[in-house]
Amino acid sequence: MRVTGGKSIYGAAVGILMLDARFPRIPGDMGNATTWPFPVHYKIVRSATPDRVVRGGAEGLLDVFVAAARELVDDGVDGITTNCGFLSLFQQELADAVGVPVATSSLMQVAQVNRLLPKGRRTGILTISGSTLTPLHLEKAGVPDGTPLGTTEGGREFTRAILGNELELDVDAAREDNVEAARALVAANPALGALVLECTNMVPYAADIRAATGLPVFSIETFVRWFQAALVPRTY
Template sequence: MKRVTGGKALYGASVGILMLDARFPRIPGDMGNAVTWPFPVHYRVVRSASPDRVVRQGAEGLLDAFVDAARGLVADGVDGITTNCGFLSLFQQELAEAVRVPVASSSLMQVAMVNRMLAPSRRAGVLTISGSTLTDAHLLAAGVPLDTPVGSTEGGAEFTRAILGNEPALDVELARQDNVAAALAMTRAHPDLGAIVLECTNMGPYAADIARATGLPVFSIVNFITWFQAALVPRRFDPPL
């Protein structure tokens, strides 16, 4: 057998995910449901980081807890760090400075790249769970232009209420309707949209429905971290026979 070298506590999970402390249902497609990923991931819950505290209260007082949890994941053996809330773009710089591995804190980081893919007359829009608390600071920390169109599920019947209220039950069909309706409203208000970036990591289950309804490509945390992981563990190709 070939000689191997150790040094990690855990192997096989290259991506470490910093999780909010929540109890709402996480269905397949949600970042916090492990079956969403085609590769192993390693989770760590940041205690007291509730959805309301992170999204509506600006994650005030939580930086040290997230840094400690990120360092713990690296100590366990992960090769890259992400989080399960787009609003944690606020901590991108501090997390990247605190650990020796790459950090992809927020789905919002995709916006600049998506804009580069589009014709000059088109731009990406952001769909968020809380438009009223998504600030310029969140956008700037992720490199998002401040004139980016933003749509929100806040006016819906289920999605924002259940997730930010940390409810123990979720009506999936109503949540789907909220996401699709918010995306359609944003595209009607901004006909120059060429793509949609989903800020919220709980929106992954509805990405296909949003794409079908709007006719636009939809970028979620799922495709972002799948791309991220492919760089952490590049695919090995066998030489030709």
């Protein structure tokens, strides 16, 4: 048998651009490697803090994200994603710059999920920061106009700890924030048929949200599993 080289790293088809953060990443979090049933390759984008990306609109960070994405491709990944849904802002620029498929944001699932639902039902978005998730973020991700939006802002733990990059996280309180925000979103929009979690740090609570609302829950985990399955199809 003969094989061909050309990459520095093999077996990790998905490269993940990581924000520069130190808050706890529990199992289920995109930045916890045990979350994935397949190998991934991480690249930290220095200076891209959660606050700067989510509340600061990622201003001035495009070039460093492009450079980091190119490094991932040079290392050998076949596709790139990110660990913040707000990076939908850079979707087209990153795809154009690296020449491999790019899936920046869980929000890119919204239009697709809508097509799965019965007539009269639509998808709602749960975000970590409703006050700074702008129409431009949604437009760049292809989210239909008028999509209902809920947020964990105003809760006692999740948004503050993540965006504040705190070194401790009360997991039970964070779970409660996510469940309460999801319930409020559904109560305000009874025609919802599914939820998409914008924030990659919400994944550990997806099952709780599903149980509390009775709705299918799509997240960066569902998106990247689908993405990776196309990059590395199963052999039968």
